[in-house]
Amino acid sequence: MRNLLNFLIKYSTWFVFTFYVLISCFLLIKSSKEHYSLYLSSANAVGSTIFKTTSEISNYFNLISVNKSLQESNARLENEVLNLRQQLSQYQVLAQDSAFLSDKIRFDFISASVINNSIRHPRNHFTIDKGASDGIVPGMGVVDQSGVVGIVDVTGQNTARVISLLNQNQHFSVKVKDSPFVGSLSWRGDDPSIAYMEEVPRHAKYHIGDTIVTSGYSTTFPEGINIGTVMGKVRTGDDTFLVLKIRLASNFKTLGTIRVIKDALKQELDSIRNVGNID
Amino acid sequence: MNKDVISYICLFVILVLVQVLLMNHIVLFNSAVCFIFIYFLIKLPINISVNWVLTLGFILGLSVDILSDTPGLNALSCTILAVLKRPAFFAYVQHDDQMRNISPTMGTMGFFSYCKYIFTMSAIYCMILYFVEFISYIDIADIFIKAGASTLFTFLVILAIDSLVYRN
Incomplete structure (x- = not known):
């Protein structure tokens, strides 16, 4: 002994x-490999207090540019509302027997601010200042004013951690706008403004400068949310699929205000999918 | 003794906050990052037991990890750095009984030995960190560039802080 x-x-x-x-x-x-506990993420109590306090201070410094971009987007939206109202008044005659218009709005947005962000790791995350008490649950999509930025991963009471689009483990289902060709978008860990669209069929037609949007095949993002533009083709050894180089629309270095997408049909669709899995 | 403990605790908290809130967001030339918080490990006195250095190193790394969403990465690198602290120190300083009760500074080690000591510590840390984080993602050459740039950045910032603190 x-x-x-x-x-x-x-x-x-x-x-x-x-x-x-x-x-x-x-x-x-x-x-x-997997989601880990809330206590070991930046969305825990200590982290959220620290990041919220400092972001409140640092937010003052870019209020001018935020204000400007908000005014611009406000003007654009006002314009759009006017146009849509005009169109709506034309279509209202047909609305009575249309099956497509329903009272229920499927997608809803929760606005939040990014309080901590990183872009230098191979697997990046950022933290936002809204959490479970605001109705955010893991798996929801996150967008900013320019396009898709990530998917919610862990939620705390008043904060949540989001898997950034700049995360090599995360893939997004995307397509070339106005065409049926779907691919999988992933980031390769070097430049925060470039991502790659993989598994595109060889015969897919695209032009440089075409817009890439979400495919809408999941409950995370509605169809047609902007992601970026095609920069060109990448040479690969594989003859069956194309790989396209994509310039991302969002600037990940200066993420500020973002919106979390809430899908009213998520539970329903997921439960249907699970029934299919059992069989 | 008590005063020392408190000042080390303050140093710990300040360094973790500066790293997480400031240094994590400064990436020079898309590759150089300053890991200022290893200054705490560099400054720990030489005579305290290795078990304590290891424990403090692990807690230091884990605190930074939790706040920057990289669980295990900095904790692993800090633990390895903690165990290499004594060999790195005595590589540039003669074993001497008078040297036992000191914390490494410019005054106690001499300017050049101290510089070599900080540089070695930064280099060890950056090498381990970048190898662990990027090994399955990018080329070995890129890892060396990133680690080298970060080593230099960390070294310069720590040297600058020391020159300010120990002006005489």
Whole structure:
């Protein structure tokens, strides 16, 4: 017994070292594969307090540019409302027997601010200042004024952590606007303004400068949300699929105000999908 | 003794906050990041037991990890750095009984030995960190560029802080 104790004391440094290395490796491996606990993410109580306080201060510095872009988008939206109202008044005659118009609005938006952001890791996340108490649940899509930016991952009471589009483990179902060709968008970890659209059929038609939008095949994003534009084709060894280089529309270095998309049909669609999985 | 403990706790908190709120967002030339918080490990006195250095290093890394959403990454690098702290220190300083009760500074080590010591610590840290994080994503050459640039940036910032603090 004494020998054992002596042994343990003599080599205690090795045991302590191995213990900490094992914990670190466990966290590293676990975090790269699955969602991990709220307490180990920046959306926990301490993190949200720190980031909220500092973002309140730093937000003052770019109020001018935010104001300007809001006014611009306000003007554009006002214009659109006028146009749509005009169109609506023309179509109202047909509305009585139209099956497409329903009272229920499927997608709803929750506005929030980014309080902590990163772009330099291979798997990036950012934190927002709305959480479970505002109705945000993991799996919801997140967009900013220019396009898609991520998917909600972990939610705290008043904060949530979002998997950024700049995350190599996250893929998005996208398509070339006004065409049926669907592909999978992923980021490759170098330039925060470039992503790649993979698994595009060889015969797909596209032009440089074409807009890439969400496909709407999931409950995360509605169809047709802007993502970026085609920059060109990338050479690959694979002859069956094309890979397109995409310039992202959102500027991830200066994420400010974002909107979380709430799909009213999500539960219904997911439950139908699960029934299919059982069979 | 008590005063020292409190000042080390303050240093810990300040460094973690500066790293998470400021340094994580400054990326020079798309590759250089300053890991200012390893200054805490660099400054820990040489005579305290390795188990304590390891524990403090692990907690330091984990705190930064949790606040920047990279669980395990900094904790692993800090643990390895903590175990290499003594060898790095004694690589540039003679074993000497008078040296036992000090924390490494410019005054106690001499300017050049101190510079070499900080540079070694920064280089070890950046190498481990970038290898662990990027090994399955980018080329080895790119990892060396990123790690080298970050080492230089970290080294310069730590040197600048020390020159300000220990002016005489």
